Amino acid sequence: MVISAIAALLTLSSSQEAPPSPSPAAEARVAEGRLAGRVEAGVARYLNIPYAAPPVGPLRWRPPQPAAAWTGVRDATHRGPICIQPPANGDNGVGPLPMSEDCLQLNVFAPEGATGDTPVMVWIHGGGYVNGSATADLYDGAALARQGVVVVTVNYRLGRLGFFDHPALAADRPAGEPAGNYGVMDMIAALGWVRANVGAFGGDPSQVTIFGESAGGMAVLQLMTAPAAQGLFHRAVVQSGPPRLPARRLDRPGPRGEPSVHDASVAWMAERGLEAADAAAMRTLPAEAFLEPWPSFRRGVLNIVDGQVVPEPVMDAFAAGRQARVPLIVGANSAEFFWVTADNPVDGTLDDGIPEDQRPALIAAYGGPDVYRAHVISDLLFVEPARQIARLHARTGAPTWLYRFDVVSAAAPQEPGGAGHAWDRQYVFNTLNASPWPTDAMDERAADLISGYWAAFGRAGDPNGSGRPAWPQSGATITAIQFSNDGPRIVEDPLGPRLELLAQWQDSH
Known part of the structure; x- marks a missing residue:
């Protein structure tokens, strides 16, 4: 079973990771204590730094709490654990x-010697x-750091451990405590930690850019509308964020008939045969029990509007001008979900x-039914929303x-006829x-x-x-830069x- 396989993986030790090759030491002092990192090729690296207390036991499904202080010097040269999640399957x-x-x-x-x-x-x-x-090698921040920025990469709670609520949890928590979006609360806590501590690495807390891709891009948009995040960042980048996903409310159905988070969680636990009389019992269940089947982000199951942390749907906030008015880069890839076509009976239903x-x-605007079939789902999820976010x-x-x-x-899969989802990250x-x-060289x-x-x-x-080609701002005229194999061009x-x-259909739908 998947659960037993995951349970076995949970017991693996971090000794699997080979120790880093010898390199000069780096030291920093943050609020919780001293850190020992290492310097490689002009970049000081500090890994596995706690920004909040472990969200375990009574802190499961609670807002993040401050990290504990430590004595002595904490080894910050090895990657920490990833959050609970399904098997990676090569991702x-x-x-x-x-x-x-x-x-x-x-x-x-951080750039070595950063002030x-x-x-x-x-x-x-x-x-x-x-x-x-x-912790993925894909997100190693050294190349960006060498261009004069301090890069911070953040873990946050995932799946039903990070985006979840249940009537038993609601009955247990103090009045007014935010709920549901624990993963977003983690991001806000991390930004608070950055504001308090990034100076120890030479960073300027008054010049913070948040950037993310896919669900991370959606998170950036949510942070732009989250009251608790305001003032913690000053610029934003959204890569392939899907802000038109249907949203779930904690304790009432959504405007399109989506079940509440409470109703969905009660039904899911009943289907899984999970017995939990109260919140304390839920917090004793093994973490891996909350993985099967993992929830679908595409169907909005984890896109929670809780009324506090995320007060309203992202598109509503942007339409009303209630987002943080910071400089923004936003965009999408040319063949995002190329494997999901309009005639796919499972996922290709967004245009139904x-x-x-x-x-x-609409088909005429696409140039024919074949192009429509191949691209409309990607456009509905990513491309049109990016354009609309830029406009708003x-x-x-x-x-x-x-x-x-x-x-x-040249060696990428050629079927897409463009750049697939997440291909921009590297x-x-x-x-x-x-x-x-x-x-290759291209x-x-x-x-x-x-x-x-x-x-x-x-x-x-x-x-x-x-000396890079000029990238004009988008305004009354929607202008974009297109990154291609032949270089950038303005369109x-x-x-x-x-x-x-x-857009006209989505806004009226």
Whole structure:
């Protein structure tokens, strides 16, 4: 069984990871105590730093609490555990085992000798809120750090341990305590830790950029609307975030008939035969019991509007101008979910509600039924929402840059006809060594360019400079940069006619 396999994995020791090769030591003092890291190729690395108390026992399904202080010097040269999640199945966005509920740690990559005025970039990994980690080689922050930023990568609670509520938990908690979005609360706690401690690594807490991809991009959007996160960051990057996912409310159905989080959790526990008379009993159940079947981010199961941490759906907040008005980069890939077509009976149902009298015009805007079939699901999930977020954010007067990622390695799967979901990550971090397929000189040029834009944005809130082609802001005219194998080019409202029709339907749906 999957549970028994995962239970066995939980017992694995971190000794699986080979010790780092000898390198100069680095030291830093944070609020909780002293850290010993290491310096490699001009970057000081500090790994496995606790930013909150272990969310175990009575702290499971509680807001994150401060990390305990330690005595002596904490070894910060080895990666910590990943959070509880299903098997990685080759996903290069997941770091090495072991995994544990005690996973609220972060990693810091700082330019060697950085002083207190170095801008900071905080990465929120993707993985559908059910998998991923800050410890993956894919998210090694060294290449970005060498461009003059302090990079912080963050673990947060996942799945039903991070995005969950139940009537028994509601009955147990104090009045007014936030609930449901424990993973988002973890991110906010990490940002609070960064504000208090990043100066120890030469970082400037008044210049913090949050950036994330997929569910991490959605998290960035949620943080832009979260009252408790305001003032903890000053710039934002959203890579393939899906803000139009249906949202779940804690204790009442959603506007489209989505079940409440409480109703869904009661039904799920009954189906699994999990006996829990009260909150204390729920907190004694093994963590791996909450994995099967893991919840679907695509269907909005983990997109919780709790009224406090995430007070309203992201698109509603942006439409009303209630988001943080910080400089923003937002975009999507050219063939996001290429494996999900409009005629897929399981996942290809997002367009089913489009009225039949509107379909001919939409299919014509796509250039025919084959193109529509291949791309409409990706457009509905990622491409159109990115365009709409850019439009709404620019309307507030905040600087906004829109992109389309279309870089495809020669050795990558050729079926997509474009760049698939999450293919941008290794270019942003310039970690082609962690690519799932071989890369070449074209990829290296693209990675240097794209990571350069991202690092410049982290340094100054503007991606331009250093001789890179000018990337204009998007405003009344929707303008984007398209990253391709032949280099970047500026395009006006790419795919505008078809995306506008989708936007009109989505906004009225």
